[in-house]
Amino acid sequence: MSSPYVTWPTAATAHSRKSIDVVVRIDFVLENELKGPPPDFRRVALPGTVKKVEAKWSGKKFKCYDFNVTIDYRIVPDRKALRPDALDVSLREDLPGYATTVAKGPDGKALSDDPGDALVPGRSGTFSESVWELGSDTMSHELGHVLGLDDGYTGSGTSTTPLPGHPLDVMASPKNAVLPETVTRAVRRNYGPSFEKAMKCPLGVRFGPSKFELVLASLDDIRLDARAPRYDPPTADPDAQPEPAEFSGTFHVAGEYLTKFPELPWAASGQADRPVKFKLDLSQEPIDLRIDLGFWLLTQKLHWDPESSLPYAEGPLVINVKDAQMDSSVMFPGPPLTPEFYDPDKDGGPVA
Numbered sequence: 047m048s049s050p051y052v053t054w055p056t057a058a059t060a061h062s063r064k065s066i067d068v069v070v071r072i073d074f075v076l077e078n079e080l081k082g083p084p085p086d087f088r089r090v091a092l093p094g095t096v097k098k099v100e101a102k103w104s105g106k107k108f109k110c111y112d113f114n115v116t117i118d119y120r121i122v123p124d125r126k127a128l129r130p131d132a133l134d135v136s137l138r139e140d141l142p143g144y145a146t147t148v149a150k151g152p153d154g155k156a157l158s159d160d161p162g163d164a165l166v167p168g169r170s171g172t173f174s175e176s177v178w179e180l181g182s183d184t185m186s187h188e189l190g191h192v193l194g195l196d197d198g199y200t201g202s203g204t205s206t207t208p209l210p211g212h213p214l215d216v217m218a219s220p221k222n223a224v225l226p227e228t229v230t231r232a233v234r235r236n237y238g239p240s241f242e243k244a245m246k247c248p249l250g251v252r253f254g255p256s257k258f259e260l261v262l263a264s265l266d267d268i269r270l271d272a273r274a275p276r277y278d279p280p281t282a283d284p285d286a287q288p289e290p291a292e293f294s295g296t297f298h299v300a301g302e303y304l305t306k307f308p309e310l311p312w313a314a315s316g317q318a319d320r321p322v323k324f325k326l327d328l329s330q331e332p333i334d335l336r337i338d339l340g341f342w343l344l345t346q347k348l349h350w351d352p353e354s355s356l357p358y359a360e361g362p363l364v365i366n367v368k369d370a371q372m373d374s375s376v377m378f379p380g381p382p383l384t385p386e387f388y389d390p391d392k393d394g395g396p397v398a
């Protein structure tokens with residue numbers, strides 16, 4: 047169940063724009079406002095804080111869709127003035143680092159991507175009220191609760207520890223970033239599995255063109271371009287681990303005196319395109335990239351980039367031939383074979 051105080055775009059709108067633009071409505075209750083001049087500190091500080099919180103939660107990705115959060119807020123003098131569809135939050139500056147958000151949800155489900163485990167924020171009652179302070183990190187953490195996420199830590203005060211298996215994100219500690227796993231959890235808790243079935247997000251990987259010259263022989267125009275028609279996003283939910291992405295594409299090479307490379311199965315000169323197929327198990331950290339060309343096995347470790355939410359390689363590919371290994375960064379004149387992941391719909395076409 048999603049919150050009445052948060053508007054997620056309909057699935058159709060999100061699919062047509064390839065963007066998930068979330069609007070959170072909050073009425074900040076400013077009790078005992080100091081009437082200036084100068085104006086009450088909370089009134090002065092709030093706009094800048096809100097901008098920082100929006101920035102921390104925006105410019106993210108859910109697979110190939112953009113993910114952004116806007117806070118539609120007002121300052122109200124008391125709870126009688128609340129908009130019917132806005133969450134009420136008391137704005138305090140006398141309790142630095144302290145904040146709480148009224149919300150309901152099942153216990154022990156902090157890692158879950160399941161919509162049934164979403165936290166649902168509520169209005170303040172007789173015995174509970176949402177109270178936030180003016181720090182943007184604390185506010186970013188509380189916004190996570192409003193978006194349906196649980197705490198990712200145990201303990202209290204200054205002695206908290208991240209939950210086992212929880213990503214080190216804003217829900218584990220307010221200073222931390224909003225990570226790809228954080229966005230996955232929020233999006234999946236809102237839309238459920240049917241949403242992703244309708245997403246079309248291919249994933250591409252490429253390297254080259256590159257050159258490799260040896261005495262009396264050269265490999266020119268070494269290139270690879272391969273695509274997976276779909277992939278699953280990173281998640282911390284043990285029950286929702288990603289399926290391997292299945293890539294297929296082409297490895298291209300041209301050259302002279304190719305017989306100087308005895309492992310290559312081609313004629314002495316010319317060029318060749320070889321079909322390439324490989325799977326990427328995205329559930330690991332780091333992710334093991336293994337591109338088996340038959341004569342060369344190309345390997346490297348990958349991680350998820352929190353900004354682009356695409357995998358990136360720790361370094362250039364390692365070329366494995368029989369019992370030998372060679373880092374492609376020593377290839378002369380190069381450049382090294384550095385795999386680059388990309389969104390083929392935005393950045394299409396093989397490397398020129």
Ligand SMILES: [Zn+2]
Pocket residue numbers: 187188191196197
């Ligand atoms: Zn919390």
